[in-house]
Amino acid sequence: MREVATNPDKEPASRTIERDLRRRIEDGDLAVGDRLPSERNLAEQYGVARNTAREAIRLLAEQGLVTIRHGSGVTVRGKTRLLRFGSERYARTLRQETGLSPFRAEVSRQGREASVDCRSITRISPPAEIAERLQIDPETETVVRRENWYYADNEPMQVGVTFAPWSIVEGTPVADSAQMGKGSLYARFEERGHAITTIREEVTARMPTPDEAKGLRIPDAVPVLEVTHTGIDQNGAPFEVTIFTMRADYNGLDYRMPVED
Amino acid sequence: MREVATNPDKEPASRTIERDLRRRIEDGDLAVGDRLPSERNLAEQYGVARNTAREAIRLLAEQGLVTIRHGSGVTVRGKTRLLRFGSERYARTLRQETGLSPFRAEVSRQGREASVDCRSITRISPPAEIAERLQIDPETETVVRRENWYYADNEPMQVGVTFAPWSIVEGTPVADSAQMGKGSLYARFEERGHAITTIREEVTARMPTPDEAKGLRIPDAVPVLEVTHTGIDQNGAPFEVTIFTMRADYNGLDYRMPVED
DNA sequence: TAGTGGTCTAGACCACCAT
DNA sequence: TGGTGGTCTAGACCACTAT
Incomplete structure (x- = not known):
């Protein structure tokens, strides 16, 4: 693909995916412990390369919203009592x-x-x-x-x-x-x-x-x-x-x- | 390139580059404020793709060792007084x-x-x-x-x-x-x-x-x-x-x- | 304008985990 | 074994910073 697809003007695709996922987490659509779609799945859904979907998930992990486990997926992290x-x-x-x-x-x-x-x-x-x-x-x-x-x-x-x-x-x-x-x-x-x-x-x-x-x-x-x-x-x-x-x-x-x- | 080049067996190339750079920082070879080699430069030096060098720098940034500035490079971060x-x-x-x-x-x-x-x-x-x-x-x-x-x-x-x-x-x-x-x-x-x-x-x-x-x-x-x-x-x-x-x-x-x- | 990092593609193989 | 994330390639174009 050559064109920027869904965001011809501004926002990077990875940020769009990140925002969508964060919103789903905040809305409770994705509850604590739920699995996020896999990188390959997200890539297909959004029509981007896998690395782009991967970047979106990395941004969520950086914010502490999800837990990544090699081989078994990405899950929503829960808030814990101090x-x-x-x-x-x-x-x-x-x-x-x-x-x-x-x-x-x-x-x-x-x-x-x-x-x-x-x-x-x-x-x-x-x-x-x-x-x-x-x-x-x-x-x-x-x-x-x-x-x-x-x-x-x-x-x-x-x-x-x-x-x-x-x-x-x-x-x-x-x-x-x-x-x-x-x-x-x-x-x-x-x-x-x-x-x-x-x-x-x-x-x-x-x-x-x-x-x-x-x-x-x-x-x-x-x-x-x-x-x-x-x-x-x-x-x-x-x-x-x-x-x-x-x-x-x-x-x-x-x-x-x-x-x- | 097809083969894993310098690390046929274990360590990812990005970790090797990360470790080399961290060592240079700890040894003072790269002092506070110094610029790291650019991503393209590192990629050439190590014979890897630019994304691989980039990953090494991301790991350093994650540890708080360097500051990345879009358009002007990556510099060694100094320790500050509290x-x-x-x-x-x-x-x-x-x-x-x-x-x-x-x-x-x-x-x-x-x-x-x-x-x-x-x-x-x-x-x-x-x-x-x-x-x-x-x-x-x-x-x-x-x-x-x-x-x-x-x-x-x-x-x-x-x-x-x-x-x-x-x-x-x-x-x-x-x-x-x-x-x-x-x-x-x-x-x-x-x-x-x-x-x-x-x-x-x-x-x-x-x-x-x-x-x-x-x-x-x-x-x-x-x-x-x-x-x-x-x-x-x-x-x-x-x-x-x-x-x-x-x-x-x-x-x-x-x-x-x-x-x- | 030259050089930097930021993002992205379309593949590939490896490492890990559950079934 | 099939699906997941981890790493990597060899390019490309965009955005930002300095000169």
């Missing part, structure tokens, strides 16, 4: 009363099953950004690095990497036991004289790295929230830093705090 | 001492020039999510809707849409003046008996809609932070909700708060 995390997740009463870690509490509140997996515990020299937040000398002091993975219904939700000065955690389960829920982590710190009194959370968002996308099984067009959490004790001294990486479509933050004068 | 916003932005002392709104203060701290543009002020029935947070009846009460755009060096950074009950703002500049910085907004509320005492901020992230990407001039592969901010007065009553949409590569949040028992 897991919400706030400062109360560090409260001692929550720790004591429910016996559940905050992650488990929030997940089971939604009727889903939580699990936490401690992937590794190592002793390392702290990266510069960690040393800075812990106010320690990266040349002379070492830290423990704990990597936890958090799941809801066996789907990975978050990764949390905790750093704490070796001098604080030495000899405690924080430094050598994989059998310790998040909730009890702060109980261990408290036994060593560091009660969590203030938290600082730095939040930003970005696209996942290819490794993160694979590890967390993140679909296209879903960013991650990156939360750098610092635990500060009753003396105003930082004693623990955790970097959380969360799927942004499944996780949200909900903070409530006083405004200082 | 503007950081925390709860102190609502402090009365900041308001009184600097005379600057928190946005202006943070931007000028980085040696850049801030500007704020009030795009519209309207009176509407509140959307359900807003009414819920303001604890008002969406059927009988109306709200003012103020849309502010925030710029640094004339580049759009954030959009903030503020909602407040009409009964509170009626007759004040909040409801009818476009000439009012953000800092003074809370002074106006205070004059009406609502001192901001607690804030709630709900944070999530997502890819921008096509409209947002265009309006905020957001490049590919950059998500937005969406912050739903609720201002709560000395009586614990919410009096104002603002929804901020921020480019995540230029903006971050930095909260410090006490842990409740």
Whole structure:
């Protein structure tokens, strides 16, 4: 074919197809979980090359509206309820009363099953950004690095990497036991004289790295929230830093705090 | 050409080209701002079709490593310093001492020039999510809707849409003046008996809609932070909700708060 | 106007998934 | 095995940007 067919003047054919499909999704004509027409089918319907139909679907995927699965088609992606995390997740009463870690509490509140997996515990020299937040000398002091993975219904939700000065955690389960829920982590710190009194959370968002996308099984067009959490004790001294990486479509933050004068 | 050329066995040619280019970027061979070879040039170098080289560049853009500009090429994207916003932005002392709104203060701290543009002020029935947070009846009460755009060096950074009950703002500049910085907004509320005492901020992230990407001039592969901010007065009553949409590569949040028992 | 990216064609073969 | 998406070719014309 030579002529531009249905859009002699302006809009690219791929955008027309994209718009048509998006409209069908928004109108509910294509419901969550429904299969879109195949690329070859769309190409025939619109009288375009397969690559053109393919481009339309790529645009939808970029907007997070559909999920592409090699070999089995393209389906409408559903909106999901967010897991919400706030400062109360560090409260001692929550720790004591429910016996559940905050992650488990929030997940089971939604009727889903939580699990936490401690992937590794190592002793390392702290990266510069960690040393800075812990106010320690990266040349002379070492830290423990704990990597936890958090799941809801066996789907990975978050990764949390905790750093704490070796001098604080030495000899405690924080430094050598994989059998310790998040909730009890702060109980261990408290036994060593560091009660969590203030938290600082730095939040930003970005696209996942290819490794993160694979590890967390993140679909296209879903960013991650990156939360750098610092635990500060009753003396105003930082004693623990955790970097959380969360799927942004499944996780949200909900903070409530006083405004200082 | 018929054979798969350089990768008879496994890796797609586009991935090879992508990897080569990413390596050159990471090694500094291609520095920030440098132009990548053109699609046609890459195609010739690697002995592939132009579409294949194009796919490699698309993959880099998806990872946020390069900026594509129609007609003028593909350049290496630089890392940018974040503007950081925390709860102190609502402090009365900041308001009184600097005379600057928190946005202006943070931007000028980085040696850049801030500007704020009030795009519209309207009176509407509140959307359900807003009414819920303001604890008002969406059927009988109306709200003012103020849309502010925030710029640094004339580049759009954030959009903030503020909602407040009409009964509170009626007759004040909040409801009818476009000439009012953000800092003074809370002074106006205070004059009406609502001192901001607690804030709630709900944070999530997502890819921008096509409209947002265009309006905020957001490049590919950059998500937005969406912050739903609720201002709560000395009586614990919410009096104002603002929804901020921020480019995540230029903006971050930095909260410090006490842990409740 | 020359060079860039944006879109498109009409095929082809490969990789994956369900039946 | 048949249908799906993944990748690719060797062209073409259009739209945009700089000179």
